[in-house]
Each structure stands twice: as structure tokens, then as C-alpha cells.
Amino acid sequence: MHELSIAESILEAVRKELLSHPGARPTRVGLRIGEMAAVDPDSLSFCFEAVLKDTEWQGLQLDIRICPQRRICNACGNEFAVVDYNIICPACAGSNSTPGSGDELDFDYLEVETDGTLAPEVKGAE
Amino acid sequence: MERLPLKSKVLNENQIIAESLRGRYREHGLLCLNLISGPGSGKTALLERTLASFDPATRVCVLTGDIQTDNDARRLARYGFPVQQITTGGTCHLDGRMIERHLAAWNLEDIDLLFIENVGNLVCPSSYDLGEAAKVVLLSVTEGDDKPLKYPSIFFKSDLFVLTKVDLLPYVPFSAETAEANARLVHPGIEIVRASATTDGGLDAWLAWLSRRMAQARQEAPTADIV
Numbered sequence: 001m002h003e004l005s006i007a008e009s010i011l012e013a014v015r016k017e018l019l020s021h022p023g024a025r026p027t028r029v030g031l032r033i034g035e036m037a038a039v040d041p042d043s044l045s046f047c048f049e050a051v052l053k054d055t056e057w058q059g060l061q062l063d064i065r066i067c068p069q070r071r072i073c074n075a076c077g078n079e080f081a082v083v084d085y086n087i088i089c090p091a092c093a094g095s096n097s098t099p100g101s102g103d104e105l106d107f108d109y110l111e112v113e114t115d116g117t118l119a120p121e122v123k124g125a126e
Numbered sequence: 127m128e129r130l131p132l133k134s135k136v137l138n139e140n141q142i143i144a145e146s147l148r149g150r151y152r153e154h155g156l157l158c159l160n161l162i163s164g165p166g167s168g169k170t171a172l173l174e175r176t177l178a179s180f181d182p183a184t185r186v187c188v189l190t191g192d193i194q195t196d197n198d199a200r201r202l203a204r205y206g207f208p209v210q211q212i213t214t215g216g217t218c219h220l221d222g223r224m225i226e227r228h229l230a231a232w233n234l235e236d237i238d239l240l241f242i243e244n245v246g247n248l249v250c251p252s253s254y255d256l257g258e259a260a261k262v263v264l265l266s267v268t269e270g271d272d273k274p275l276k277y278p279s280i281f282f283k284s285d286l287f288v289l290t291k292v293d294l295l296p297y298v299p300f301s302a303e304t305a306e307a308n309a310r311l312v313h314p315g316i317e318i319v320r321a322s323a324t325t326d327g328g329l330d331a332w333l334a335w336l337s338r339r340m341a342q343a344r345q346e347a348p349t350a351d352i353v
Contacts, residue, residue, distance in 0.1 A: 002219055002250035009136050017132060027127065031136065038252045038279035069282075085311040099315075103283060105253065107132035114128060 003040060006105070007047035010062070011055065017110055028061040030108035036069055037105045069102030140254055143222030147257025150234055155347030157340045158240040160256050162280055163264035164273075165246030168290040170198045171323035172264065172332070173241055177205035179333060185236055189228055190243040191220045198243065208232060219250040222257065239340055248273070252280040259343060260285035267291050267298055271305035278312040286317045286335060293322040 014026055033039050041064045048062045068081040075094035082102070088095055135141050151158045161169045173188060180186060184207070190198040191212040199211030210228050212220060220242065242258065244251040252261070263284040265273050268291060274281045281287065287309045289302055306318050319335060321328035 002253055005217075005221075006136060006253070009139065013132070013134065013136065013138065017130065021130070024128075030132075036279045036282040038249050038277075087314055099282075103279065105136045107134055107136060110130045110132050112128055112130060 001043070001047075003043040004047045004051070006039060006044060007051045010048060010107075011051055013107060014057075014060075014110060018112075021112060021114075024112035024114045026057055026060050026110055026112050028063055028109075028111035030063040030065065030110070032065050032067050032104055032106045032108050034067045034069065034102040034104040036103040038103075039105055041066065063108075065108065067101060067104060070100035071097040072100050073097045137253065137255075140222045143226055144255035144257040147222060147225060147229075148259075149257075151240070151257060151259070151343075152346060153348060154234045154237070155344040155349070156234055156237050156240055157336075157343035158242065158256070158258045159339075160242045160244060160251070160258035160261045161264065162244045162248070162251045162261055162284070163246065163266075163290075164248045164269065167246070167264045167266040167269065168323055169243045169246070169264055170201055172288065172290060172321065173202055173243060174205070175323045175326060175329055176241075176333070176336070177202065177207055179329065180205075180207070182206060185238040186241070187232060187237050187239070188241045188243065189220075189225065191224070191245045193217070193245060214245060218245055218247050219254050220244050220256060221254045225256050238344075239336070248277040248280055252283055259339065262286045262288060264288045264290050265305065267294050267300040267302065267305075269300075271301050272308060274305065274308040274312050281309050281312045281316060284313070284316060286319065288332060289318065289320045291322060291324070292320045292327060293325045 010029060014029055018024055045062055052058055052060055070079055070081055071087055072079045073089035073092060073094050074096040076092040078089055078091040079100055080090050087097055089097060163169050187208045188202050189210050189212055190202060191214060192198055193214055193216060196211040199209050202209045212224050212228055242256055261284040263280045289305060295302060302320060309316050319328055319331045321332050
């Protein structure tokens with residue numbers, strides 16, 4: 001159950017990011033989680049809702065994108081997603097490859113609503 | 127509405143501490159290993175046999191993590207090397223800050239090998255980098271040979287898989303070959319050692335792996351050329 005500590009880390013990062021965007025209200029936070037990251041998306045969403053309850057951001061949505069394991073073929077350089085642990089390169093059928101991504105636990109984006117009167121430069125940019 | 131790109135890792139705070147620890151280990155040519163397994167797979171028993179086999183002059187230290195009790199630290203301290211218990215009080219894994227805090231009691235210059243025995247848990251510890259050179263996953267033959275498929279993350283992230291309690295193989299419906307094939311499916315490059323802390327079978331292969339990685343850590347130290 002390390003998802004609770006992870007949920008707290010997410011809130012902490014949102015808080016930090018908002019320091020440089022005064023007046024912005026967070027609506028959605030995007031994460032990229034590798035299938036080898038040992039993080040359960042359902043459990044994380046549950047914990048995230050729980051930690052949100054003590055904040056002013058109730059309703060802040062968590063958007064989790066699961067990323068498959070990827071490898072890079074040593075023969076042809078093709079980067080491919082590993083499906084069912086099949087590590088044969090789909091381009092050249094080579095069996096030698098190097099691990100790429102797959103265990104990431106990264107932020108992707110933070111969606112915020114801004115009040116035009118508070119941050120007119122942001123509204124103008126859209 | 128505006129979408130702000132966020133580039134950092136979710137566990138960025140831990141990552142910063144882990145990188146700082148890694149830098150300190152490297153500076154001293156110290157090999158740090160993070161031992162991970164489910165409860166009862168034999169991490170402490172393997173460490174006991176390992177410490178018992180070492181020359182008393184070996185500069186080895188152990189940090190051992192548990193939710194409660196200092197039983198493991200007391201078991202390991204019998205071999206005469208510095209040992210500290212990290213009691214997490216409920217947390218299911220060790221994190222970088224716990225390691226940093228406990229290392230303050232030791233001078234890294236005096237250490238060549240640091241074992242971190244993580245909390246018994248096959249899932250959560252794999253998410254927290256402790257600055258180690260390698261994770262080592264243990265699985266005992268009294269568990270299931272499909273565990274590498276059920277808990278792929280830790281096998282994916284470990285450099286070495288130690289199959290423990292192999293002296294019990296004749297008595298349990300466990301196929302070492304299947305377990306090893308499953309581990310290689312998840313992590314094709316994983317190294318594998320079969321060991322028994324009861325008979326010391328396979329201990330030589332584990333010790334050979336250790337001394338190879340210690341030599342590698344020494345070579346990677348910035349002062350390696352001068353020495």
C-alpha cells in the first residue's frame with residue numbers, strides 16, 4: 001500500500017507547481033505509469049481521493065495513462081512495445097534488445113482553471 | 127483552462143535524495159545493494175551466512191528494515207559488523223530519507239559494502255530508489271514458481287535473482303527451472319543464483335557475484351586511478 005505515500009507526493013507536487021501560478025485552480029493532473037512500476041492505478045485513485053478530502057481541491061481529477069514496457073532492438077534500432085513478454089523485434093525479428101522505458105512514475109501535465117481577471121496573460125495565450 | 131506540462135517524477139523528493147546517496151557511494155567506491163523479497167524468503171538468513179563467511183577485516187555494514195522489532199539487527203549483529211535496524215512503524219518500504227538518516231552514524235569512507243535489507247514486501251520497495259548500485263530479489267522455493275509473473279516489477283528492476291531454500295526442493299512442488307524461466311521472461315538479462323542458507327549450497331556463486339560487483343564499484347570511484 002505505498003499508493004498512499006504516492007498520492008501524498010502528487011498533492012505536494014501540485015502545491016509546489018501552483019506557487020508559480022497564483023490564482024489558478026487545479027482541475028486535472030495527468031500521470032504516466034509504466035506497467036513495471038508496481039503501482040496499482042485503482043488503489044492510487046482511491047488513495048488520491050482520500051488525501052484530497054483534507055484540501056481545498058476536492059474534485060481534482062487524476063488521469064492515469066499506463067505505458068507498456070518498451071525495448072530497443074540492438075540489430076535495427078527499432079523501439080517497440082513488449083506485449084506478453086515477447087521481446088522479439090516486430091520489425092526485423094531480432095532477439096537482442098535493450099530495455100527502454102516501462103517502470104516510469106512520471107507527471108505528465110496539470111490542468112488548471114484561471115480567472116481572467118487574475119491572470120489575463122494566460123487567457124490571452126489560448 | 128490551461129494545461130501546464132509537468133516534467134518531474136512523482137517521487138521526485140525521494141529521487142533527489144537517492145541520487146545524492148548514489149553520488150556519495152560512488153565517491154567512496156562503496157557497493158550498496160538493496161535486498162528485496164516477500165516476508166520470510168530468507169533475506170536475513172542469507173545475510174547471516176554471508177557475514178559469517180567474511181574475514182573480520184571486511185568493511186561491511188548492514189541496514190535492516192522492518193515494520194516492528196529489532197530482531198533482525200540483533201541476529202545480524204552477532205557477526206561483529208556494524209548493523210542498524212530501521213523500524214518504519216507501519217510503512218511498507220524503506221525510502222531515501224530513512225537511509226540518509228541512519229547513514230549519518232557511519233563514516234562512508236570506512237565502508238566497502240553496504241547491504242540494505244528492505245521491509246519484507248515484493249511490491250512497494252521496488253518503487254523507492256535508495257541510491258543502490260543494484261537491487262537483488264530473493265524468492266524461496268516454498269513460494270510459487272509463478273511469482274516472477276505475478277510480481278514482475280521487482281524482477282524487472284533487479285540485477286540478480288537469488289532463489290533461496292533450494293535444499294527444500296525435493297519436498298515442495300516448485301520447479302526451479304520454471305521460476306528461472308519466468309524471471310527471464312520478465313527480465314531477459316537477469317542473473318540467477320540458487321542458494322541455501324542451511325547447507326551453504328550456492329553460497330560461493332553469490333559471494334563471487336558480490337566480489338565482482340565490489341570490484342566494479344571500486345573501479346568506478348573517482349579516485350580509482352590514483353590508488
